[in-house]
Amino acid sequence: MGQNFDAIVVGGGIVGCACAYFLSRDLKRVLLIERGPIGGGSTAAGMGHVVVMDDSPAQFALTNYSQQLWMELYPQLNHACEPRMTGTMWVAADEEEFSHVEGKRDFYVKNGLPAEVLDTKSLEEAEPSLRKGLPGGLRIPQDSVIYPMAAAQWLLGQAQLRGCTVMLGQSVTKAKNGEATLQDGTVLSARYIVNSAGDHASSLTPEIKIEPRKGHLIITDRYPGYVNHQLVELGYLKSAHEMSQESVAFNAQPRATGQILLGSSRQFVGWNDEIDRALIAKMVKRAEEYLPSISQLSVIRTWVGFRATTSNKLPLIGFLPSDPKMLVAAGHEGLGITTSVATGMLIADLVAGRPSKIDRSPFAPTSGVAA
Amino acid sequence: MGKTAKFDVLIIGAGPAGIAAAMAASEPGKCVGLVDENSAPGGQIYRALKGQIQNSISSQIKTLDDRGVIRFDGATVYDAPRPNTLSITKGGEFQTLEYEKLILAVGARELFLPFPGWTLPNVMGVGGLQALVKAGLDVKGKRIVVAGTGPLLLAVGDFLKKYGAEVLAIAEQAPIVNLLRFSTNLLSFSSKIGQGISLIGSVGTKIRPGTWVASASGTRALNSVILSNGKTTQELECDYLACAYGFVPNLELPLLLGCAVEDGFVQVDSTQQTSVQNVYCAGEPTGIGGIDLSTLEGTIAGYFANQNDCPTLVLKARDRWKLFSKKLDATFALRTELKELASPDTVVCRCEDVRMSQLVGWESSRAAKLQTRCGMGACQGRICGPATRFLLNWEHGTVRPPLIPVPLAGLETRTSAVIEQPEN
Ligand SMILES: Cc1cc2nc3c(=O)[nH]c(=O)nc-3n(C[C@H](O)[C@H](O)[C@H](O)COP(=O)(O)OP(=O)(O)OC[C@H]3O[C@@H](n4cnc5c(N)ncnc54)[C@H](O)[C@@H]3O)c2cc1C
Ligand SMILES: Cc1cc2nc3c(=O)[nH]c(=O)nc-3n(C[C@H](O)[C@H](O)[C@H](O)COP(=O)(O)OP(=O)(O)OC[C@H]3O[C@@H](n4cnc5c(N)ncnc54)[C@H](O)[C@@H]3O)c2cc1C
Numbered sequence: 126m127g128q129n130f131d132a133i134v135v136g137g138g139i140v141g142c143a144c145a146y147f148l149s150r151d152l153k154r155v156l157l158i159e160r161g162p163i164g165g166g167s168t169a170a171g172m173g174h175v176v177v178m179d180d181s182p183a184q185f186a187l188t189n190y191s192q193q194l195w196m197e198l199y200p201q202l203n204h205a206c207e208p209r210m211t212g213t214m215w216v217a218a219d220e221e222e223f224s225h226v227e228g229k230r231d232f233y234v235k236n237g238l239p240a241e242v243l244d245t246k247s248l249e250e251a252e253p254s255l256r257k258g259l260p261g262g263l264r265i266p267q268d269s270v271i272y273p274m275a276a277a278q279w280l281l282g283q284a285q286l287r288g289c290t291v292m293l294g295q296s297v298t299k300a301k302n303g304e305a306t307l308q309d310g311t312v313l314s315a316r317y318i319v320n321s322a323g324d325h326a327s328s329l330t331p332e333i334k335i336e337p338r339k340g341h342l343i344i345t346d347r348y349p350g351y352v353n354h355q356l357v358e359l360g361y362l363k364s365a366h367e368m369s370q371e372s373v374a375f376n377a378q379p380r381a382t383g384q385i386l387l388g389s390s391r392q393f394v395g396w397n398d399e400i401d402r403a404l405i406a407k408m409v410k411r412a413e414e415y416l417p418s419i420s421q422l423s424v425i426r427t428w429v430g431f432r433a434t435t436s437n438k439l440p441l442i443g444f445l446p447s448d449p450k451m452l453v454a455a456g457h458e459g460l461g462i463t464t465s466v467a468t469g470m471l472i473a474d475l476v477a478g479r480p481s482k483i484d485r486s487p488f489a490p491t492s493g494v495a496a
Numbered sequence: 497m498g499k500t501a502k503f504d505v506l507i508i509g510a511g512p513a514g515i516a517a518a519m520a521a522s523e524p525g526k527c528v529g530l531v532d533e534n535s536a537p538g539g540q541i542y543r544a545l546k547g548q549i550q551n552s553i554s555s556q557i558k559t560l561d562d563r564g565v566i567r568f569d570g571a572t573v574y575d576a577p578r579p580n581t582l583s584i585t586k587g588g589e590f591q592t593l594e595y596e597k598l599i600l601a602v603g604a605r606e607l608f609l610p611f612p613g614w615t616l617p618n619v620m621g622v623g624g625l626q627a628l629v630k631a632g633l634d635v636k637g638k639r640i641v642v643a644g645t646g647p648l649l650l651a652v653g654d655f656l657k658k659y660g661a662e663v664l665a666i667a668e669q670a671p672i673v674n675l676l677r678f679s680t681n682l683l684s685f686s687s688k689i690g691q692g693i694s695l696i697g698s699v700g701t702k703i704r705p706g707t708w709v710a711s712a713s714g715t716r717a718l719n720s721v722i723l724s725n726g727k728t729t730q731e732l733e734c735d736y737l738a739c740a741y742g743f744v745p746n747l748e749l750p751l752l753l754g755c756a757v758e759d760g761f762v763q764v765d766s767t768q769q770t771s772v773q774n775v776y777c778a779g780e781p782t783g784i785g786g787i788d789l790s791t792l793e794g795t796i797a798g799y800f801a802n803q804n805d806c807p808t809l810v811l812k813a814r815d816r817w818k819l820f821s822k823k824l825d826a827t828f829a830l831r832t833e834l835k836e837l838a839s840p841d842t843v844v845c846r847c848e849d850v851r852m853s854q855l856v857g858w859e860s861s862r863a864a865k866l867q868t869r870c871g872m873g874a875c876q877g878r879i880c881g882p883a884t885r886f887l888l889n890w891e892h893g894t895v896r897p898p899l900i901p902v903p904l905a906g907l908e909t910r911t912s913a914v915i916e917q918p919e920n
Contacts, residue, residue: 162863274866293859346874402577406908420905425874426896
């Protein structure tokens with residue numbers, strides 16, 4: 126393999142694969158290095174909900190842009206990616222929560238996204254398994270669900286068709302000044318190196334601070350039609366936003382297989398990957414508050430994953446101030462499946478010296494670097 | 497309601513190993529529990545009609561009952577939520593059981609290898625068909641091909657004949673030289689001999705060494721099978737095909753508990769203790785060796801778990817049977833031709849409908865699993881896992897709770913287990 130690459134992408138999660146996808150449109154010699162299987166990191170743990178979030182203006186801009194990019198890609202994706210336009214149903218648990226729904230709708234609509242407020246009756250019709258008498262919800266029809274591992278593989282496959290090469294089973298131990306050192310000592314050089322090592326990005330680039338935030342998921346056997354939209358409690362954003370030690374929020378996704386994927390929990394417990402039964406129990410309890418019959422569904426597996434979390438809750442996308450050849454594309458917390466493609470596009474824009482469709486400055490690594 | 501109890505010794509699996517363990521571990525003043533998912537104790541070999549106990553073990557079971565061993569019949573272990581605690585489900589109810597010492601006697605299951613037609617109705621396992629007949633399936637006058645490998649083929653062929661079936665052929669993949677060498681060896685293992693001789697008298701003429709099922713066909717259900725010996729093939733019309741390639745240990749619970757597994761078997765020391773302290777393992781999970789070895793290992797585990805010494809005689813006998821188990825492995829080693837049976841569109845993972853062609857070309861089994869969903873279905877790779885390990889050298893997938901599908905309600909940990917504790 127030649128020594129001089131235009132770009133080396135370190136990490137073949139969905140973010141690295143998206144970077145390779147967009148970089149390979151501009152550059153001939155792109156190399157992606159992944160130590161494990163493609164999409165085997167956080168990408169294999171995540172829910173695959175492609176969702177526009179309004180936690181902050183920057184987050185909204187990135188998720189919204191990324192969703193548009195996904196919509197353009199969907200017709201091309203292969204069957205294994207299972208893209209489905211389920212929409213998101215934000216569910217209000219009480220009148221207090223419901224009172225914020227209209228404001229949320231107005232925000233989406235003002236920004237050009239369809240959004241629809243549902244009252245008690247129409248919510249019951251749309252989602253018959255939900256507890257009766259809930260005050261209502263907000264439907265965002267353009268949100269969708271994909272199978273993340275296959276989507277990562279597909280993005281990379283497209284990049285490979287354009288000449289991108291892939292190195293599997295190799296770990297990058299050092300990356301600096303356009304040189305990537307492999308586990309076996311080989312040094313590869315490139316005009317640019319992209320650190321898309323996900324929750325392990327700081328071990329490669331110590332200047333950035335990324336912490337693992339553990340999440341549990343539960344998957345059931347097949348129950349087609351049990352839920353129709355991705356159901357998320359309105360309190361979810363609060364759970365995701367707060368940096369508390371532990372939080373649980375109701376989040377239920379209908380998979381293409383008819384299975385229900387149930388989230389979500391957030392914990393700062395380092396890399397401990399044990400299944401915390403007490404937390405699982407809390408998730409089930411929380412889900413029961415919304416879907417009273419869910420405890421009767423058969424569960425076939427539980428697992429945990431880690432979200433790469435930055436201190437300002439935004440991903441780091443851009444050049445590292447201390448190294449003009451080094452770009453970072455990491456720290457996507459619970460939204461990396463959604464925001465992967467916009468991230469890839471932004472990285473490609475940066476490398477090409479092009480302006481981007483959205484303001485890149487909130488994601489510049491400077492703002493996420495540890496104090 | 498009884499009181500909350502902690503078992504001194506808890507035994508999972510009430511086959512020969514589990515029963516022997518319970519016999520050795522139970523004594524007055526000790527709280528011993530015996531859990532099995534079947535509706536009555538006995539395991540695979542002493543399986544009787546539903547809910548009944550076979551005559552050959554009824555006196556042992558009575559002894560256990562008399563000694564106050566608490567049986568959980570029809571209860572399946574599905575999680576280990578905390579140290580020294582297992583979750584069981586029985587008839588839709590959930591419970592946790594605490595223990596000081598645990599003996600895993602969870603047995604083995606049949607190994608199925610995919611070939612064209614293996615998912616047709618009326619194609620089943622060898623032990624599987626036997627169990628169905630015990631449960632009432634009428635095979636009188638039915639034409640049956642028994643195939644695969646191992647001593648079980650003859651035993652089941654004989655069994656089916658007794659139930660009036662017409663056994664057309666017993667296709668044993670092992671070559672004749674292996675079988676001859678093995679039968680010479682049998683002479684040194686007394687209790688197997690009688691079994692061997694009587695079997696040859698009954699269905700022995702139907703054996704076809706060095707032969708295997710190349711494919712099965714039929715429109716709505718099985719109609720015929722094609723047997724092959726690598727050179728010639730023969731088509732046989734039949735009503736049932738009972739086909740299994742020996743046994744694979746049930747490793748899910750040992751793995752969930754963190755027990756070390758090497759070369760596909762749970763590692764144990766001379767007291768049958770696993771790498772996890774206070775967790776013992778006996779029977780098929782430590783090596784496929786038949787009922788005698790399982791019984792001996794169960795006895796040993798029972799003694800040591802109960803902090804008693806085990807008679808040297810028993811230890812020695814176990815070591816001797818271990819040798820037998822090695823011979824068994826060598827005799828019935830699977831031939832490489834079996835790796836080629838599945839055609840590109842043969843379904844390998846039945847839960848997720850994954851075909852052979854989708855599984856080749858990945859750099860690792862995890863990559864293949866993530867991309868194809870092979871082994872991700874309701875059975876969590878219980879069937880396709882052992883097959884892909886043989887066919888593609890995949891490693892064992894990770895085990896996550898629950899071990900079997902249970903209602904979500906079962907994942908909520910119950911804090912205190914309340915069990916009926918009989919006075920004794
Ligand atoms: C429980 C849970 C639920 C989630 N739900 C959603 C959701 O519904 N929607 C959504 O949009 N997002 C969701 N996410 C977030 C999403 O999964 C992640 O943000 C996303 O997968 C991050 O992708 P990545 O490529 O950055 O990281 P990863 O997928 O972790 O990829 C990083 C890759 O880099 C490789 N690597 C690391 N270091 C090296 C090295 N030194 N050399 C070579 N290779 C290396 C790793 O092996 C890994 O494959 C969820 C996450 C979790 C944990
Ligand atoms: C389908 C089948 C048919 C067989 N038929 C014959 C035969 O006819 N002749 C012969 O010589 N040998 C036969 N064998 C082999 C024979 O069973 C073994 O040699 C011997 O019985 C092994 O004893 P064991 O106690 O280790 O396992 P088993 O007899 O398999 O006992 C293990 C028990 O543990 C239970 N168990 C497993 N996991 C759990 C759990 N999580 N929770 C609760 N309970 C659990 C199982 O249901 C089973 O009852 C058969 C094996 C199988 C798999």
